[in-house]
Amino acid sequence: MTELRIGLAGLGTVGAEVARHLLNPSAELHKASAAKLVLRAVSARSATAERGFDMAGLDFEAEASSLARRDDIDLVVELIGGADGPAEALVSAALEAGKPVVTANKALIARHGQRLAELAEARSVALCFEAAVAGGIPAIKLLGTGLAANQISRISGILNGTCNYILSEMAATGRDFSAVLAEAQEKGYAEADPSFDIDGIDAAHKLAILAAMAFGRQVDMQAIKIEGIRPISALDIQQAEKLGFVIRLLGVAARDQTPQVQPCLLSAESQLAKVSGALNAVEFDGVPVENIICIGPGAGAGPTASAVLADILDIAGGRTGPAFGRPAAQLQKGVASAAPQPPQAFYLRLEVADRPGVLSEITAILRDNGISVAAMLQQAAGEAGRASLVLTTHQTSGDAMQAACDRLAGLDVCSGRPLALAILNGDMMGQG
Amino acid sequence: MTELRIGLAGLGTVGAEVARHLLNPSAELHKASAAKLVLRAVSARSATAERGFDMAGLDFEAEASSLARRDDIDLVVELIGGADGPAEALVSAALEAGKPVVTANKALIARHGQRLAELAEARSVALCFEAAVAGGIPAIKLLGTGLAANQISRISGILNGTCNYILSEMAATGRDFSAVLAEAQEKGYAEADPSFDIDGIDAAHKLAILAAMAFGRQVDMQAIKIEGIRPISALDIQQAEKLGFVIRLLGVAARDQTPQVQPCLLSAESQLAKVSGALNAVEFDGVPVENIICIGPGAGAGPTASAVLADILDIAGGRTGPAFGRPAAQLQKGVASAAPQPPQAFYLRLEVADRPGVLSEITAILRDNGISVAAMLQQAAGEAGRASLVLTTHQTSGDAMQAACDRLAGLDVCSGRPLALAILNGDMMGQG
Numbered sequence: 001m002t003e004l005r006i007g008l009a010g011l012g013t014v015g016a017e018v019a020r021h022l023l024n025p026s027a028e029l030h031k032a033s034a035a036k037l038v039l040r041a042v043s044a045r046s047a048t049a050e051r052g053f054d055m056a057g058l059d060f061e062a063e064a065s066s067l068a069r070r071d072d073i074d075l076v077v078e079l080i081g082g083a084d085g086p087a088e089a090l091v092s093a094a095l096e097a098g099k100p101v102v103t104a105n106k107a108l109i110a111r112h113g114q115r116l117a118e119l120a121e122a123r124s125v126a127l128c129f130e131a132a133v134a135g136g137i138p139a140i141k142l143l144g145t146g147l148a149a150n151q152i153s154r155i156s157g158i159l160n161g162t163c164n165y166i167l168s169e170m171a172a173t174g175r176d177f178s179a180v181l182a183e184a185q186e187k188g189y190a191e192a193d194p195s196f197d198i199d200g201i202d203a204a205h206k207l208a209i210l211a212a213m214a215f216g217r218q219v220d221m222q223a224i225k226i227e228g229i230r231p232i233s234a235l236d237i238q239q240a241e242k243l244g245f246v247i248r249l250l251g252v253a254a255r256d257q258t259p260q261v262q263p264c265l266l267s268a269e270s271q272l273a274k275v276s277g278a279l280n281a282v283e284f285d286g287v288p289v290e291n292i293i294c295i296g297p298g299a300g301a302g303p304t305a306s307a308v309l310a311d312i313l314d315i316a317g318g319r320t321g322p323a324f325g326r327p328a329a330q331l332q333k334g335v336a337s338a339a340p341q342p343p344q345a346f347y348l349r350l351e352v353a354d355r356p357g358v359l360s361e362i363t364a365i366l367r368d369n370g371i372s373v374a375a376m377l378q379q380a381a382g383e384a385g386r387a388s389l390v391l392t393t394h395q396t397s398g399d400a401m402q403a404a405c406d407r408l409a410g411l412d413v414c415s416g417r418p419l420a421l422a423i424l425n426g427d428m429m430g431q432g
Numbered sequence: 433m434t435e436l437r438i439g440l441a442g443l444g445t446v447g448a449e450v451a452r453h454l455l456n457p458s459a460e461l462h463k464a465s466a467a468k469l470v471l472r473a474v475s476a477r478s479a480t481a482e483r484g485f486d487m488a489g490l491d492f493e494a495e496a497s498s499l500a501r502r503d504d505i506d507l508v509v510e511l512i513g514g515a516d517g518p519a520e521a522l523v524s525a526a527l528e529a530g531k532p533v534v535t536a537n538k539a540l541i542a543r544h545g546q547r548l549a550e551l552a553e554a555r556s557v558a559l560c561f562e563a564a565v566a567g568g569i570p571a572i573k574l575l576g577t578g579l580a581a582n583q584i585s586r587i588s589g590i591l592n593g594t595c596n597y598i599l600s601e602m603a604a605t606g607r608d609f610s611a612v613l614a615e616a617q618e619k620g621y622a623e624a625d626p627s628f629d630i631d632g633i634d635a636a637h638k639l640a641i642l643a644a645m646a647f648g649r650q651v652d653m654q655a656i657k658i659e660g661i662r663p664i665s666a667l668d669i670q671q672a673e674k675l676g677f678v679i680r681l682l683g684v685a686a687r688d689q690t691p692q693v694q695p696c697l698l699s700a701e702s703q704l705a706k707v708s709g710a711l712n713a714v715e716f717d718g719v720p721v722e723n724i725i726c727i728g729p730g731a732g733a734g735p736t737a738s739a740v741l742a743d744i745l746d747i748a749g750g751r752t753g754p755a756f757g758r759p760a761a762q763l764q765k766g767v768a769s770a771a772p773q774p775p776q777a778f779y780l781r782l783e784v785a786d787r788p789g790v791l792s793e794i795t796a797i798l799r800d801n802g803i804s805v806a807a808m809l810q811q812a813a814g815e816a817g818r819a820s821l822v823l824t825t826h827q828t829s830g831d832a833m834q835a836a837c838d839r840l841a842g843l844d845v846c847s848g849r850p851l852a853l854a855i856l857n858g859d860m861m862g863q864g
Contacts, residue, residue, distance in 0.1 A: 017720060021581065021720065027581075027583075028581060028582055028583040028719075029580070029581035031758070032580045032581065032757075032758075130578070136721040136722060136724060137578075137724060138574060138577065138578020138579065138724075141573075141574075141577045141578040142570060142573075142574070142578065145570065145573045145577050145742060145745075145746065145751070146562070146569075146570020146573040146574065146739075146742055147570065147738065147742070148461070148464045148741075148742050148745045149453065149459075149460060149461035149464065149737075149738055149741030149742050149744075149745055150460055150738055151459075151460040269706075271703075271706055271707075271727060274701075274703055274706050275703075286738075287460075287734065288449060288453065288733070288734030288735065288737050288738050288741075289568040289728070289729070289734060289735050289738035290568060290728070290729050290732070290734055290735055291728060291729065292568060292569060292570075292726065292727070292728040293726070293727045293728065294724065294725070294726045294727075295703060295724070295725045295726075295727075296721070296722070296723060296724040296725065297721070297722050297723070300722070301720070302719065302720030302721060302722055303720065303721050303722055305581075305720045306579065306581055306582055306718075306720050306721035307578075309580075309581030309720075310577060310578055310579065310580050310581050312581075313577075313580045313581055314577065317753070319577070319751045321749070325464075326463070326464075
């Protein structure tokens with residue numbers, strides 16, 4: 001049996017878990033591997049921190065990129081993180097040196113994926129990043145193997161566990177966004193600087209990678225329309241629930257449409273609505289398979305290690321192909337011909353002055369934009385003569401809704417910009 | 433690009449769908465294939481039936497096995513069905529002749545899988561059967577690729593769409609089993625002879641294959657404990673709902689335990705409980721991935737073709753290994769050391785005489801078997817002095833429950849055998 005000698009950079013929770021499996025001779029992956037897997041050298045910030053495995057016998061490199069230059073390393077695993085800096089330097093150097101790379105780094109792949117895929121192809125080595133998307137859910141391998149014969153029409157998913165945890169907690173406890181976020185930060189579920197997660201960037205990285213794989217496009221973060229969950233209030237969640245919906249941050253990439261990450265209303269009866277807490281889910285629509293949903297832990301040491309190790313096994317078994325499923329030169333730049341988004345129903349919340357005539361000003365603007373109100377849900381009096389006005393609309397174009405929101409935001413009686421959330425399964429809305 | 437010349441036996445709905453994709457040059461699978469896929473010859477009952485594609489240009493073989501003997505065929509696809517007869521003859525002959533085989537035939541693999549895997553290995557060709565389990569859900573490829581690094585501890589699933597449709601319809605309409613079955617037969621969702629589905633045999637075939645893959649065992653139908661859904665009444669579904677549960681036919685294979693197919697109560701809040709209609713679901717528990725659930729269509733031309741075509745792509749790309757994931761000689765015979773089932777709570781329904789003293793006779797038998805009653809749910813008066821008695825128990829062993837049911841069935845006051853259904857998430861039951 002040939003040996004596959006591994007250099008591992010980054011020994012955080014995921015890196016340490018990967019190392020423990022590689023160093024444990026009775027771990028399942030050794031039975032499944034076509035090559036003898038040997039962890040040869042590691043790189044991390046500290047050479048001496050306690051990580052639950054014996055560092056003796058492993059070479060230590062203070063500089064991660066040094067792993068790429070060692071003759072006794074056949075495969076580099078990058079678990080440092082960050083779109084640039086030492087992670088990018090290591091991955092580029094390893095591919096340049098003709099070594100296959102496994103990474104969990106979604107920011108790196110979302111930003112530099114095309115260039116790195118081209119480099120890997122030029123050197124005829126594999127670049128694998130299953131762990132970059134949806135943690136333990138093998139979404140990339142599903143596209144490349146189990147669903148390989150399908151023309152995928154749409155991928156959607158709950159791709160950020162922090163957002164899903166916050167939205168689930170808000171629904172379970174009735175508390176407002178900021179209180180739940182603060183608690184999540186205390187518990188370590190959210191970062192001290194949470195913007196990467198709650199503003200939808202992290203989900204967009206993953207969606208960019210999935211869209212590239214599914215539609216044969218160059219990975220392109222700029223192409224994604226991104227809205228985060230900061231504007232979602234306890235009132236929104238409560239009103240959605242009354243209508244039979246839950247609010248989820250959903251990434252949606254449909255063939256020939258602009259991919260979007262946005263909070264939206266999902267029927268409470270839908271499978272994705274049941275995905276709560278820090279779970280992730282990826283839904284595939286395609287021909288001929290119809291519809292497949294895969295649900296699992298989107299982060300955490302074990303699930304992420306499962307994905308990293310599966311990539312190592314693919315490389316050991318020679319089961320790899322081009323990084324994005326087809327030769328990098330064949331990947332299209334941008335959406336071929338972006339079709340307009342199909343019309344959707346919307347949930348709309350406005351903070352307004354609580355005085356006569358406001359409603360008629362607002363409904364006139366909606367009418368002027370061709371938007372028809374389905375139901376007026378709530379007109380809760382707030383502080384100091386302000387009120388929250390919640391309504392739902394019949395199906396309308398996203399452009400019309402955006403134009404209406406622009407005008408509504410300019411009204412004296414409105415504070416701030418209205419919150420407009422797409423309602424998926426809009427056909428379940430009342431008539432009015 | 434090398435050519436892979438295909439012989440396809442069986443042109444029912446799935447076979448015709450597979451043929452249409454192979455014959456359509458713009459179908460996605462041709463872009464994804466490492467070899468040029470050419471459908472060369474077919475075999476079916478009729479050479480002339482209209483199937484939505486042009487048979488001209490395809491050789492026709494009246495006898496399926498003839499496909500195995502043709503020098504101009506590199507790969508045989510078997511979609512005839514049935515554990516023996518022409519399907520078995522074709523698959524054996526093809527492997528014997530050194531041709532790789534793709535089949536959707538769960539009965540064949542469940543009965544002859546070990547022998548066929550040995551034969552395939554001896555001839556160094558692939559035997560692939562993704563489509564035999566859970567239709568469009570790539571459960572086998574998930575085990576072999578995305579989850580390959582995991583030690584799987586448990587696989588469970590909703591593996592028979594007919595049963596799931598019947599149970600879902602009973603819950604939605606309140607009708608009884610026989611009425612819904614008759615309607616399902618009229619609509620073509622259930623066979624004229626439905627026993628294969630509703631008695632759990634079909635689900636057991638699939639569970640046997642999954643257990644073999646996940647635990648490195650020889651596929652063994654005899655090892656599975658099977659109960660079907662015939663005894664489930666509208667009353668059971670209604671009572672389960674009151675308790676916050678739904679009834680599903682679940683296949684469960686845990687490492688070192690006897691695999692079981694049985695109707696059971698699942699928390700209505702669980703992900704599997706939301707799997708309704710003809711959908712299938714497969715849940716994987718393992719280390720380090722924790723828990724992954726995959727949901728999708730368990731049957732139908734498109735989804736099954738998706739799985740068949742994915743196998744063809746794996747063979748075209750040289751991405752195949754041993755049929756059951758490890759060399760056939762390494763597969764264990766039987767469960768190594770069957771551990772006792774962990775204790776479970778039960779739902780129990782008895783048809784009893786409606787007269788004083790009956791309850792004390794019954795509860796005495798439960799007490800004698802160490803079974804503690806959690807809640808007495810219903811004592812509905814029926815016809816002619818009979819009543820349905822429904823209760824739930826605290827956690828107890830399956831053996832104790834079986835012994836109690838044996839004794840209860842022998843009571844003069846009981847008609848027939850009591851129905852005992854395991855309650856998964858038994859911790860959610862009331863105390864008493």
